[in-house]
Amino acid sequence: MILLEQLHTKLQYQAKLFAWLLEIPELIAEGLFARGVYNFANFSAAENALHQEYSKNNLHAIFEHDTLKYLFICEVDDDELIDxxxxxxxxxxxxxxxxxxxxxxxxxxxxxxxxxMGLLDESRFIVNTGAEFQLNWKPYFSTLTDPTEVLYADLLVHTRPFRLVATKYPLSKLSYDNISTYLSRRLKQDSNLHKATLGAERK
Structure with a gap:
């Protein structure tokens, strides 16, 4: 069971860790963390709010708070909180x-x-794409009647190549039983383009 004091200690620890990571005084870090992350005027206000919310409806009130709920990250099933x-x-x-x-x-x-907040993996995958970042989408199969049915785009992230694939058909609807139907109905080939492509390959 999560205790109020546990969340209070966690709040204090977060501010101390924030100070250490940015190499700034703890007093400044407390104020910045309270203002930036939890949106309170200062650290004391954040601490007071934590106790006030608890007095309303125990932990449930804290969990329903706009910002204090983030204290529950790594304490409960937190996928939605992380999102x-x-x-x-x-x-x-x-x-x-x-x-x-x-x-x-x-x-x-x-x-x-x-x-x-204890999210080390998230901290490692922060990419500055720049204001002009764009993906150059291209048809994956140029012989399709609708060449935009399946598209791809290549990109590099920290020198590592990735290929993104996009399709107009929701992949979640595909299964072993219906994939052949999808291929025959959606991925129709332009016969003229198909013949031209085959001819070029034979040459």
Whole structure:
């Protein structure tokens, strides 16, 4: 069973770890973490809110809170919480950057937030794609009647090549029983293009 004191200690530990990761004073880290991650005016306000929410309806009230719920990451079945954190992490880091109290890249701050919450894997896979990042999608099968039915795009992430494949048909609907039907109905080939391709290959 999770105790209130356990969550309080975790909040304090997160701020200390955040300070260590960014090499900044703990007092400054507490304020930044409270403002940026938990959206409170200061660290004391975050601590007080934790106790106030608990007094309303014990742990359930904390879990339902807009930001304090993230204290439950790594404590419960947290897939949904982590997904929500992914959506909010840039907003959190932007709040910290906007305070102009530290000179750290936003990606480094995001990584530190993830690590402070115990999400080491997430902290390792932060990629700065740049403002002009685009994928060059190409037809996977040029002889199809609809060449956009299956597309692919190649990209490099830290010198490692990846190929993304996109299809108009939801892959979740495919099964061993219906894949042949899908191939015959959806992936129709243009007979002229198919013959031209075969002729070119024979030459």
């Amino acid at each position: 929500e954190l992914h959506e909010e992490i840039e907003v959190m880091s932007a709040r910290i950057v906007s305070l102009n109290l530290i000179e750290k890249p936003q990606l480094q701050i995001i990584s530190a937030i993830y690590k402070s």
